[in-house]
Amino acid sequence: MACFLQRVKATESKNLLAAKKRKIRVAFRKNRGKKSRAGHELREAIRQDDLDYLASGERVSGKGNLSRYRTVIAEETEQGQDLIAELDVDRDRCLAGRVLSIVGSHQCKVEGEDGKVYVCAVRQILRTLSQNARNAVVAGDRVLFEPERGEQGMILRIEPRHGVLGRGVGRSHQLLVANVDLAVIVVSAVAPHFKPNLIDRFLVSCEKGAVKPIICVNKCDLAEWQKLLPVLGQYAILGYQTVFTSAITGLGIKQLARMIRDHQTVFSGQSGVGKSTLLNAIQPKLGLATSDVSSDSGKGRHTTRTAILNQLDQGGWVVDTPGIRQLRLWDVTREEVEGYFIEFRPFVRFCKFPNCMHVSEKQCGVRAGVADGLISAERYSSYLKIISDDLDSG
Ligand SMILES: Nc1nc2c(ncn2[C@@H]2O[C@H](COP(=O)(O)OP(=O)(O)OP(=O)(O)O)[C@@H](O)[C@H]2O)c(=O)[nH]1
Ligand SMILES: [Mg+2]
Ligand SMILES: [Zn+2]
Numbered sequence: 001m002a003c004f005l006q007r008v009k010a011t012e013s014k015n016l017l018a019a020k021k022r023k024i025r026v027a028f029r030k031n032r033g034k035k036s037r038a039g040h041e042l043r044e045a046i047r048q049d050d051l052d053y054l055a056s057g058e059r060v061s062g063k064g065n066l067s068r069y070r071t072v073i074a075e076e077t078e079q080g081q082d083l084i085a086e087l088d089v090d091r092d093r094c095l096a097g098r099v100l101s102i103v104g105s106h107q108c109k110v111e112g113e114d115g116k117v118y119v120c121a122v123r124q125i126l127r128t129l130s131q132n133a134r135n136a137v138v139a140g141d142r143v144l145f146e147p148e149r150g151e152q153g154m155i156l157r158i159e160p161r162h163g164v165l166g167r168g169v170g171r172s173h174q175l176l177v178a179n180v181d182l183a184v185i186v187v188s189a190v191a192p193h194f195k196p197n198l199i200d201r202f203l204v205s206c207e208k209g210a211v212k213p214i215i216c217v218n219k220c221d222l223a224e225w226q227k228l229l230p231v232l233g234q235y236a237i238l239g240y241q242t243v244f245t246s247a248i249t250g251l252g253i254k255q256l257a258r259m260i261r262d263h264q265t266v267f268s269g270q271s272g273v274g275k276s277t278l279l280n281a282i283q284p285k286l287g288l289a290t291s292d293v294s295s296d297s298g299k300g301r302h303t304t305r306t307a308i309l310n311q312l313d314q315g316g317w318v319v320d321t322p323g324i325r326q327l328r329l330w331d332v333t334r335e336e337v338e339g340y341f342i343e344f345r346p347f348v349r350f351c352k353f354p355n356c357m358h359v360s361e362k363q364c365g366v367r368a369g370v371a372d373g374l375i376s377a378e379r380y381s382s383y384l385k386i387i388s389d390d391l392d393s394g
Helices: 041-045 048-052 124-129 196-209 225-237 253-260 275-282 334-340 342-348 365-371 377-389
Strands: 020-027 069-079 082-086 095-103 107-112 117-122 142-148 152-158 165-169 172-177 182-188 212-218 241-244 263-269 308-311 316-320
Touching (some): 107 142, 117 142, 165 196, 182 196, 196 225, 196 334, 196 377, 212 225, 212 253, 225 241, 225 377, 253 263, 253 275, 275 316, 334 342, 334 377, 342 365, 365 377
Parallel strands (some): 117 152, 182 212, 182 263, 212 241, 263 316
Antiparallel strands (some): 020 069, 095 142, 107 117, 142 152
């Protein structure tokens, strides 16, 4: 029986976070255990499918409440606050696959290396290790799963992620997508309202997640889009790719299609900006559901309910995601944000204080850059909003 622990290949992606092998103490969630005699409770709490796959390095002990932990020896990469433990699995019984979408509360669709689509559950310990027990996997995840009858399966391992986008939700976080190298940030020239601050949050998130952003201004048939050139020009000067599109007239669609060819891309943005319509324009047979923007509120109707990964005929794949109202940054400290506003970098060294936050400190290089018109006032005000609204000091 060939059991092996697949190593993270340093060459696989320069974005992979360093992996190290160590013991991980896994706490069971409260709702998993019933009150019962010490010594038995753990065994009761662990589902049989976990026990079946306990590798030699996993140990269970049972000493009352304090021992409601399992020690797992595994490769571990910390990605945000999620632990990705590369557990030993029996490779001969598994297929590699890619998560296409989440279905229901605990299952997902996985495209296996055999080309078939399986509906898979997720091994309990992977859910325990994840901060988000409901969705331990996201669209784009590479997994190893054991096929079962009727094109069903059990996911036994999640491969380390690179290229992630996530956001803060309440006191927790939600990973939106994994293993993408491009993010198309879709905004609308008209409705919903164009929000540069949302673009700036996405850009910080992309810089943090090692995903290359493309800013796409859609619905250009409804507005004099040339008026937005100065705003978008500011981003283009910083080196961010931009594109003006209309899914109705076809403006920019070929250009956008070329930009995402052979890439792993996510389309993200507010509800109603036209993400699904743009993808249908690029590849009509996708037939993604769309619906109009509410005439009362000018907002979208949250038509796309879950992130769905689609293969592109021209090469590569794309994840269409549900629209979001806000993007609260997650796993970014206040001190880090200046580094993700890439145009601040040359100015920071002129700040008198090494811990300058560029708010009201004296002799601040960044504020001098704003005063001299070398840093855009809008971008600087986005920076101030982000550090005051979203983030704890780190
Ligand atoms: N005039 C015009 N309307 C567009 C364009 N692109 C999309 N729309 C319309 O905008 C509305 C919303 O489009 P969707 O594709 O459903 O938007 P979405 O971003 O996928 O929205 P969610 O799935 O809710 O996140 C639909 O009525 C589309 O027909 C465009 O370029 N021009
Ligand atoms: Mg949609
Ligand atoms: Zn400063």
